[in-house]
Every structure is written in structure tokens, then in C-alpha cells.
Amino acid sequence: MRAFGYARPESLEEAIGLLEEHGSEAMLLAGGTDLMLGLRGGWSKPRIVVDLKRVRELASGIEESDAGLTVSAATVMTDITEDRRMQQRFPALVEAAVVVGSVQIRNRATLAGNICNCSPAADTAPPLMVYGAVVIAAGPAGTRRIPVEEFMVGPGKTALAAAELVAAIEVPFPPEPYGAAYLRHTRRKGTDLASVTLACGVDASGTTRLAYGSMGPRPFLEIDGTGVLADPKVPDEAKAPLFETIFAKASPSPTSMRSGPEYRLAMLRVLGARALRTAIERLAEGGSK
Amino acid sequence: MSDILDITVVVNGIERNLEVAVNHTLLDVLRDQLGLTGTKECCVEGECGACTVTMNGRTINSCITLAVEADGAEIGTVEGLADHGHLSPLQQAFLDTAAPQCGFCIPGQLVSAQALLDRNPNPTLEEVQEALGGNLCRCAGYRQITDAVLAAAAGETS
Ligand SMILES: Cc1cc2nc3c(=O)[nH]c(=O)nc-3n(C[C@H](O)[C@H](O)[C@H](O)COP(=O)(O)OP(=O)(O)OC[C@H]3O[C@@H](n4cnc5c(N)ncnc54)[C@H](O)[C@@H]3O)c2cc1C
Numbered sequence: 001m002r003a004f005g006y007a008r009p010e011s012l013e014e015a016i017g018l019l020e021e022h023g024s025e026a027m028l029l030a031g032g033t034d035l036m037l038g039l040r041g042g043w044s045k046p047r048i049v050v051d052l053k054r055v056r057e058l059a060s061g062i063e064e065s066d067a068g069l070t071v072s073a074a075t076v077m078t079d080i081t082e083d084r085r086m087q088q089r090f091p092a093l094v095e096a097a098v099v100v101g102s103v104q105i106r107n108r109a110t111l112a113g114n115i116c117n118c119s120p121a122a123d124t125a126p127p128l129m130v131y132g133a134v135v136i137a138a139g140p141a142g143t144r145r146i147p148v149e150e151f152m153v154g155p156g157k158t159a160l161a162a163a164e165l166v167a168a169i170e171v172p173f174p175p176e177p178y179g180a181a182y183l184r185h186t187r188r189k190g191t192d193l194a195s196v197t198l199a200c201g202v203d204a205s206g207t208t209r210l211a212y213g214s215m216g217p218r219p220f221l222e223i224d225g226t227g228v229l230a231d232p233k234v235p236d237e238a239k240a241p242l243f244e245t246i247f248a249k250a251s252p253s254p255t256s257m258r259s260g261p262e263y264r265l266a267m268l269r270v271l272g273a274r275a276l277r278t279a280i281e282r283l284a285e286g287g288s289k
Numbered sequence: 290m291s292d293i294l295d296i297t298v299v300v301n302g303i304e305r306n307l308e309v310a311v312n313h314t315l316l317d318v319l320r321d322q323l324g325l326t327g328t329k330e331c332c333v334e335g336e337c338g339a340c341t342v343t344m345n346g347r348t349i350n351s352c353i354t355l356a357v358e359a360d361g362a363e364i365g366t367v368e369g370l371a372d373h374g375h376l377s378p379l380q381q382a383f384l385d386t387a388a389p390q391c392g393f394c395i396p397g398q399l400v401s402a403q404a405l406l407d408r409n410p411n412p413t414l415e416e417v418q419e420a421l422g423g424n425l426c427r428c429a430g431y432r433q434i435t436d437a438v439l440a441a442a443a444g445e446t447s
Contacts, residue, residue: 005292006311006357029355036353037334039312049311051358078347102423103401105335107347108354191336191423 001040005048012057012138012167018050019163020140026050028165031076031108033101034117057138058167062086068172070136073165077106077114077124089288090171092127092180092199099123099184102191112166115148118156119193120218125152126199126211127182129221133171139164149211149221178203179283183271187258195258196267200275202230202283208276212268214258215250222246232280236273243272296360300325301369309356316340316351318359319366327367327396338424341397342366348404350423367396370403379403382441383434390428398424402438411442 009015019026027046029035030053038044052058058073062083069085077097080086086094100106100114100123114124115135128148135146140163148169151159160166180201184194197213206227213219222245228234229242252264259267282288292311297304300323309318319325319342331339333352340352343365370377376384379402389395398421405412405420412420417438418431426434440446 001312001314003292003312006294006355008357029358032353032355032358033335036314036355040333040353049355051355053358101335102338103404103420104338104341104348104350104423107344107349 002042002045004039004046006051007048008051008054010054010056012055015050015052015055015058015165016138016140016163018048019165022048022050023162028052028116030073030110030113030116033105033109034113034119052165066173068170070168070170071111072168073110073112075111077109077111078103080111081106089173090127090131090180091282091288092130092182092201093124093171095182096123096127096184096197096199105191111169115151115169116158116160116166118152118154118158118218120155120216121193121195121197121214122152122219123182123184123194123197125213125219126197127180128169128171129211129219130180130199130201130209131171131174132209133169135166136168136170137161137164138167143167145170149219152218154217174203174289176204177283177287177289179279179281179285179287181275181278181282183275183278185264185267185271193258195252195256195264196271198268198271198275200272200279202276202279204283204287206230208279210246210272210276212247212250212272215247215252215264215268220249222249229276230280230283232284239273239276243269247272294357294360296357298359298361299363301364301366307356311355311357313356314352315342315344315354315356315359315364318356319351319364325366325368329393329396331393336423336425337394338397338401338421339394341400341424343400343404346404346407348401348423365400367399370399377403378444378446379406379438379441381446382437385447386433386437386440388430388433388437390426390430390433394424394426394428398426398434402434402441405438406442412438414439 025047060074080097182199185196186192208224208229211221252261329339335350335353
């Protein structure tokens with residue numbers, strides 16, 4: 001592997017200081033499951049790698065407050081899938097975290113890294129958007145809150161400003177019972193990136209939130225406030241036009257090695273209908289709150 | 290020339306103080322500095338699992354982990370499974386079912402399977418398959434491998 005410097009800051013201030021000092025020549029390292037491939041493959045060429053895992057403010061952990069669960073930057077997928085509160089409150093996020101890579105990958109891959117890497121296929125992005133999750137960014141000017149759907153700008157591009165990093169991701173408790181589900185379509189069972197990712201959430205007031213990825217430069221969040229999608233009595237044919245509006249932004253790459261655009265668009269509709277059905281069922285069973 | 294850092298790691302229960310290049314992976318250091326060549330280098334991108342080791346009890350791909358990231362950690366490799374030259378029950382089960390064909394993936398399979406049995410002593414077939422999903426076998430001896438893990442869990446080794 002090409003040569004680079006390595007820094008292991010122990011405080012947030014020190015980490016941000018390193019980013020200010022080295023600018024675009026510094027790259028942050030969390031679990032490394034994306035970054036290490038870039039370092040080896042030569043498409044990431046930092047002069048210095050800044051390892052976040054010893055920063056005490058970012059240490060692995062899921063904190064509960066009245067507002068929700070806050071996932072610190074060093075928290076890996078396995079920590080999320082094993083957390084009882086996550087399983088009970090945010091099942092769709094657990095469904096996404098548990099299909100990321102393999103056991104070995106999930107033991108290293110952080111939730112923050114998944115969003116910061118900003119792949120259109122990032123599994124945790126759609127459920128985070130459906131749950132209204134917010135990125136807590138920390139930088140020289142302090143911290144600010146950025147909704148996940150605004151944070152993910154394009155492939156590999158986030159809304160972070162210079163010398164900013166993600167300190168945590170906050171997933172708010174829904175104010176009323178919520179039913180949500182995550183589905184993805186892959187070529188095979190096992191380790192694979194998805195050719196469609198999709199999460200859907202419904203609440204008792206009839207609002208449906210649907211987010212989907214692998215269908216363009218970034219995952220998209222759409223909200224249906226008509227109450228039609230969330231209504232279990234409305235037949236599928238009557239829901240179809242609403243799905244067409246929701247999926248209007250889908251423009252899958254014609255050159256992807258994973259599957260052709262026609263197939264992806266067809267599967268998007270299948271997953272949309274399925275996830276909506278599961279979300280409605282979960283809400284009817286009491287949902288999570 | 291790359292920067293060098295002093296690290297301390299406990300490998301298979303033995304503390305080691307090492308000088309490592311910051312751009313060397315844990316896999317490089319295990320194989321080339323410690324001579325622990327049981328851990329294999331294969332895809333070098335976290336897909337195949339031949340380089341699987343445990344770090345603080347959890348399996349990781351050592352090919353995409355920098356050695357400096359292991360500073361202060363406990364590492365377990367396939368060499369740590371046998372007890373004073375006696376194969377572990379899991380290793381014996383692999384032999385009993387003829388799971389090792391060419392053998393190259395087996396160290397990684399063993400480390401992943403042992404980590405599974407440590408957290409779930411009685412796994413179902415599906416749980417074994419899920420736990421070993423990150424360990425590819427080019428000989429496709431998957432049936433023998435899962436049979437071996439289930440046999441070890443049931444205590445059915447020779
Ligand atoms: C074999 C394999 C299989 C995979 N399968 C999947 C899959 O099924 N689904 C999926 O979505 N992904 C998958 N991935 C991709 C990867 O595992 C995830 O995106 C993972 O969540 C990245 O997290 P990390 O902690 O490893 O990030 P890193 O590699 O450490 O970092 C990723 C990027 O984010 C930046 N970054 C990390 N943390 C922060 C922070 N706190 N603030 C600002 N920037 C930060 C880094 O600088 C880097 O650019 C796979 C990867 C591999 C190697």
C-alpha cells in the first residue's frame with residue numbers, strides 16, 4: 001500500500017484541528033471497510049489518515065434520551081443489530097444494518113461511515129431517512145444538525161463543510177406508533193451490494209415516508225400525505241399512481257454491473273409495494289414508538 | 290518510507306511489542322513479522338474471509354485493518370485454536386467431515402466458526418450459513434464445512 005501518515009487523536013478538538021491543519025490531504029478512518037479499499041486501490045490518496053476510534057467523544061455507544069437514540073461515530077453495525085432498543089424502536093434500521101456485508105464487515109463498519117461514504121446503495125440510508133434521522137456534525141465552529149436526506153449529496157459527497165466530521169447520528173422516537181420496514185434486492189444472498197434499497201414507514205395519521213437508493217446519484221426520500229398509501233383498504237391499483245410519483249426520480253445507471261435499468265425499475269415497484277404492506281401490518285400490530 | 294509506530298498486541302494470549310509501518314495491515318504483520326502464516330492473504334478487499342482473525346473477540350478481515358488499529362487489542366488467529374498440539378473439537382470435526390479440500394480458506398472458516406460457537410453454542414444450519422457468509426470456499430466444500438460446525442456443536446467429534 002502507498003505511504004501515508006497516521007494520526008490517532010484522543011479528543012474531538014484534536015481531530016478537528018488535524019482536519020484544519022491538513023485540509024483535503026487528511027482522510028478520516030472509522031472502520032476502514034470503504035477507506036482501506038480506496039487506499040489499496042489507489043483512488044484515495046491522503047497524506048494523513050486520521051483514525052477516529054480513540055476520540056473519546058466519538059467512542060462506540062448508543063445513548064437514549066427523551067428525543068431518541070443517538071449513535072456515536074465509532075458505533076459499528078453489530079452494535080446496532082444487537083441493541084434491544086434498536087430492535088424494538090427501529091426495526092427497519094436493524095433490518096438494514098444486519099445485511100451490510102458479512103459478520104466480519106459488520107464488526108468493523110460504522111453507521112456513520114456508511115452515510116459518510118455516501119454510496120447510493122448504502123443500506124442504512126433509506127431507513128435513516130424514513131425515521132427522520134439527523135446527522136450531528138462537529139467542526140471548528142461547533143456542532144450543527146443536518147437531516148440525513150440533506151446530508152447525502154451525491155456519490156461520495158456529503159454536506160460536511162471543511163474540517164467538519166460526523167460526531168453522531170440521532171434517530172428520533174416517532175411521536176406516535178410507527179410501522180416501518182426495509183427491503184433490498186441483491187443478485188445473491190450473502191455479501192453483495194444492493195441493486196435496489198427501499199424503506200417505508202407509516203403512522204396512524206396516514207403519512208407514508210418512503211426512501212429508496214441505488215436508483216440515482218443518492219438515495220431519495222418521498223412523503224405521501226394523502227393517506228391513500230397508508231390505507232390498508234385502498235386496493236393496490238389505486239395506489240399505483242402515487243407510487244409512480246414517488247419513484248419519479250429513479251434513474252438507475254445504464255452501465256451498472258449489478259442489473260439493467262428496466263429490471264431495477266421493475267424491482268423498485270415490487271419492493272415498494274411489499275415494504276408498504278409490511279409497514280402497514282407492523283403498524284396494525286401496534287407499531288414501534 | 291512510511292512512518293513507524295510502536296504497538297502492543299496480545300496475539301493468541303502472548304503479548305507482543307512490535308514496530309510496525311503505519312501503512313501495513315494487520316495481516317501483513319501477522320504473517321511477515323510474527324510468522325503466523327495460518328492467516329491467509331487472498332482477495333485483499335474484505336470479500337473472501339481467508340484473512341479472518343478475531344479482535345477483542347469479534348471476527349474481522351485482517352487484510353483491511355491497519356496493524357496500528359490493533360494497538361492494545363487482543364488478536365486471535367487460527368494458530369490459537371489448538372491446545373498444546375491437540376486439535377480443538379472444531380478442528381477435529383473439520384477433519385472428520387473432510388471439510389478441508391485445498392485448505393486455503395480453512396483457517397478463516399475455523400476462526401469464524403469458532404467465534405460463532407463462542408456466542409451461540411447450538412446454532413441452526415441457517416445460523417451457521419449466515420455466520421460463515423463472509424468466508425468463501427473456492428472448492429465449494431460448503432456442505433462439509435457446515436456439517437463440521439454442526440457436528441462440533443453437537444459434540445460429535447472423533
Ligand atoms: C466486503 C464488503 C462488503 C460490503 N457490503 C456492504 C453492504 O452490503 N451494504 C453497504 O451499505 N455497504 C457495504 N460495504 C461498504 C462499507 O462496509 C460501509 O459503507 C460501511 O458502513 C463504512 O463504514 P466504515 O466505518 O468502515 O467507514 P470507513 O471506511 O472508515 O470510512 C468511509 C468514508 O467515510 C468517511 N468517514 C468515516 N467516518 C466518518 C465520520 N465520523 N465523519 C466524517 N467522515 C467519516 C471516511 O473518511 C471515508 O471517506 C461493504 C464493504 C466491503 C469491504
